[in-house]
Amino acid sequence: MCGIVGLFLKRDDLHPQLGAMLTDMLITMTDRGPDSAGIAIYGPATAGMVKITVQSADPAKDFSNLEAELGAALGIAVVAKVVDTHAVLVVPETAKSAAITWLEDAGLWIMASGASMEIYKEVGLPEDVAARFELRQMGGSHGIGHTRMATESAVTTMGAHPFSTADDQCLVHNGSLSNHNQMRRKLARKGVFTRSENDTEVGAAYISSRIAEGATLNEALEGTIKDLDGFFTFVTGTQNGFGVVRDPIACKPAVMAETDDYVAFASEYRAFADLPGIDAARIWEPEPATVYFWER
Amino acid sequence: MTPMLDMTKTDLRSVNTTLQAAARRQANEAYEILNPRGAHALACGLDGPLSVTIKGSTGYYCAGMNKDATVTVEGSAGPGVAENMMSGMVTIEGDASQYAGATGHGGLLNIKGNASSRCGISMKGIDIVVHGNIGHMSAFMAQKGNLVVLGDAGEALGDSLYEARLFVRGSVKSLGADCTEKEMRPEHLEILAKLLEQAGADAKPEEFKRYGSARKLYNFNIDHASEY
Numbered sequence: 001m002c003g004i005v006g007l008f009l010k011r012d013d014l015h016p017q018l019g020a021m022l023t024d025m026l027i028t029m030t031d032r033g034p035d036s037a038g039i040a041i042y043g044p045a046t047a048g049m050v051k052i053t054v055q056s057a058d059p060a061k062d063f064s065n066l067e068a069e070l071g072a073a074l075g076i077a078v079v080a081k082v083v084d085t086h087a088v089l090v091v092p093e094t095a096k097s098a099a100i101t102w103l104e105d106a107g108l109w110i111m112a113s114g115a116s117m118e119i120y121k122e123v124g125l126p127e128d129v130a131a132r133f134e135l136r137q138m139g140g141s142h143g144i145g146h147t148r149m150a151t152e153s154a155v156t157t158m159g160a161h162p163f164s165t166a167d168d169q170c171l172v173h174n175g176s177l178s179n180h181n182q183m184r185r186k187l188a189r190k191g192v193f194t195r196s197e198n199d200t201e202v203g204a205a206y207i208s209s210r211i212a213e214g215a216t217l218n219e220a221l222e223g224t225i226k227d228l229d230g231f232f233t234f235v236t237g238t239q240n241g242f243g244v245v246r247d248p249i250a251c252k253p254a255v256m257a258e259t260d261d262y263v264a265f266a267s268e269y270r271a272f273a274d275l276p277g278i279d280a281a282r283i284w285e286p287e288p289a290t291v292y293f294w295e296r
Numbered sequence: 297m298t299p300m301l302d303m304t305k306t307d308l309r310s311v312n313t314t315l316q317a318a319a320r321r322q323a324n325e326a327y328e329i330l331n332p333r334g335a336h337a338l339a340c341g342l343d344g345p346l347s348v349t350i351k352g353s354t355g356y357y358c359a360g361m362n363k364d365a366t367v368t369v370e371g372s373a374g375p376g377v378a379e380n381m382m383s384g385m386v387t388i389e390g391d392a393s394q395y396a397g398a399t400g401h402g403g404l405l406n407i408k409g410n411a412s413s414r415c416g417i418s419m420k421g422i423d424i425v426v427h428g429n430i431g432h433m434s435a436f437m438a439q440k441g442n443l444v445v446l447g448d449a450g451e452a453l454g455d456s457l458y459e460a461r462l463f464v465r466g467s468v469k470s471l472g473a474d475c476t477e478k479e480m481r482p483e484h485l486e487i488l489a490k491l492l493e494q495a496g497a498d499a500k501p502e503e504f505k506r507y508g509s510a511r512k513l514y515n516f517n518i519d520h521a522s523e524y
Contacts, residue, residue: 250413250431253375253393269353269374270334283353283372285393285412288432 002161002174003029003147004254006235006242006265008294012141014261019138023130025264025271026145030126032174032267033147036160037129038121040170040237041143045115050096050167052089053118054108055157059085062108073102084132085157086111086120109158109195114168116140116239121160141296144237146172152180152199163201165194166208168239173200174252174267175231183228203228207236221245221291235265241295250288257281263294298349302330312340319344319365334374339367342384359386362403378405381422394431397424400441406495413450416443419460425495435462436472444491446499454507462507463488465499476510 005025009018019041026037056062063082066089071078074095081088091099100110112119120133126147130136146161153159162170177183180199183206187194192209194201203224210220217236221243224234233252236243244265246254257264257272259281264272272278286292301311311329318325319342326347332338334355339348342365350358353371363382372390381400388396391409398414400422407415407424413431416424421440429447436452438460448466455472461484462475471477480501488501 248432251394255374255393268334268355269372270355273333279352284391284410288413 001032001149003032003267003271004172004174004233004235004265005029005145005267005271006143006172006237006244008142008242008263008296009261010263010296011261015141016139018140018143020136021275022143022145023135024274025266026126026130026135026147028271028273029145029147029267033149034125035150035155036121036123036148036157037126037146038119038148038160038162038172039130039133039135039143039145040112040117040119040162040164040172041135041138041140042116042168042237042239043118043138043140045239046090048093049090050093050113050115051118052091052096052099052103052113053086053111053120054089054103055086055111055121056108057085059087062106063087069106070099070102074098083120083134085122086133088118112164112170114164114239117164117168117170117237119162119164119170121146121162122157123155123160142237142242144170144172144235144242151176153197156196158196159198161200162237163198163204165192165201165205166211168237169204169208169211170237171200171204171207172235173203174233174254175247177203177228177230177232179229199230203232203234204236217243218291218293221293225289233267238295241293243291243293244286245291246286246288248289254286255283256286256292257283298326298328300328300330303333303335304331308335308338311338315339315346315348316341316343319346332371336374339365342367345384353390362386372409378403378422381405391428392426397422400424402441404491404494410447416441416460419443423491423494425491425497427495427497429466432469433472435460435475438462442487442491444488444495444497444504446497454509456513457507457509459509461487463504464507465504468505468507471507474510474513475507478506478508480504480506 067080079090161172164170177199180202207220233246233254329350332352336355337357340360346365348367350369355374357376359367360379365384368387373388373392375393378386381403383403385404387406392407392411395414396411397405398417405424407426410428411426411430415430415434417436419438419441423442425444432450435454439458445464449468451469452472454475485501
């Protein structure tokens with residue numbers, strides 16, 4: 001199974017409530033995915049700066065002096081926000097690749113990077129994961145969440161969704177891909193490497209590699225229908241919004257709700273039950289093999 | 297006054313137990329369900345005359361195995377609504393998700409909005425009226441009963457069809473294997489008129505086309521051995 005939720009807010013004054021709304025949706029999807037949970041949240045960008053989200057198995061040790069150590073290595077001032085096993089570091093865009101190299105050498109996992117996006121994911125019940133990261137307190141313009149029932153790779157932090165394989169891009173998935181090993185090798189031959197054995201990470205890498213080659217997001221998502229084999233309902237996030245695509249068989253559920261205030265996605269209607277104005281919302285199912293996109 | 301069960305106060309199992317007991321009393325009672333919030337398997341296994349109105353949207357498998365009861369969902373229904381229905385009537389005011397009315401043996405499933413993929417898959421005698429459109433692979437291996445669609449049908453309508461009758465007013469994206477358009481005879485117009493009336497559908501029987509089985513997949517055909 002697996003549960004997916006997504007929320008795109010049309011009104012700026014709702015941004016502080018994004019985390020609270022998305023967390024309720026995420027927890028409702030617990031019985032579709034009790035193994036692990038994750039969220040990608042898009043907040044305001046600062047010109048010239050980039051956020052890097054890292055994860056540590058031993059945050060007390062790794063994060064205690066992280067700001068100072070990374071700052072000294074890069075010769076700049078670094079600001080770190082530590083949230084449980086994750087830390088978000090804000091560095092100048094020009095120092096991004098040096099920072100990522102240093103962080104990886106220090107044994108930290110890079111969860112995400114980008115102007116707006118932060119990713120938090122861990123093993124455990126969605127309610128517990130949300131509490132650890134204080135997801136309810138987070139604000140932003142849009143976000144995507146996932147509750148995982150593992151199929152294609154082990155229940156680990158790195159096997160949890162969302163997966164990010166490019167700046168400000170992420171992917172969550174309900175389903176399973178059957179040609180992910182073949183696609184992983186194809187991508188590797190082009191120099192695009194994945195870090196886990198997970199099928200969805202291959203889907204994410206496929207989309208970001210197509211975009212890097214010049215495809216639009218729409219073209220990249222349409223490409224998943226042709227080039228990825230298996231079952232999928234994908235929700236992909238970018239700095240400006242989110243997109244939805246389902247495989248042509250479309251046995252993995254998906255439902256959308258739209259009001260003047262938001263566009264919401266979920267695996268089941270249950271996740272919408274607490275959203276404001278849901279009784280008057282337009283509710284529909286995204287069609288199979290059709291790309292949908294909402295952007296600001 | 298109609299008894300009301302509020303699902304913010306009463307859990308799903310208690311709601312279903314109450315409804316099933318009322319159906320068994322055979323007393324034509326009526327119930328209203330408030331705040332369904334997309335609950336799964338709501339109003340399932342009702343085995344007797346009872347009227348249930350659900351004030352909101354439901355999740356998976358609403359009104360499954362229904363017998364003699366009348367269930368109305370004043371919202372949208374999740375996957376597998378009225379699955380394996382035996383008799384009675386189930387009405388969805390909004391849209392129905394995939395495999396609505398799957399394997400149904402009898403009764404009428406009346407969907408006022410659209411139904412998505414696999415509507416009426418393996419239907420065995422149920423009548424389904426969809427006022428909007430239906431998705432792909434609808435009526436797959438459908439054996440008996442009538443599927444009436446006022447809007448359009450998606451890809452592979454009636455694939456590997458047996459003897460169910462399919463009536464579509466709008467376009468059909470593609471027909472599945474062994475499904476073919478058939479002549480509309482007076483007896484079909486009569487069936488259609490009756491179903492449209494029962495469903496309160498604003499359409500004339502003459503506006504529909506009928507599709508059915510070409511009956512070429514019934515028996516093994518040695519000339520087609522390479523195609524199997």
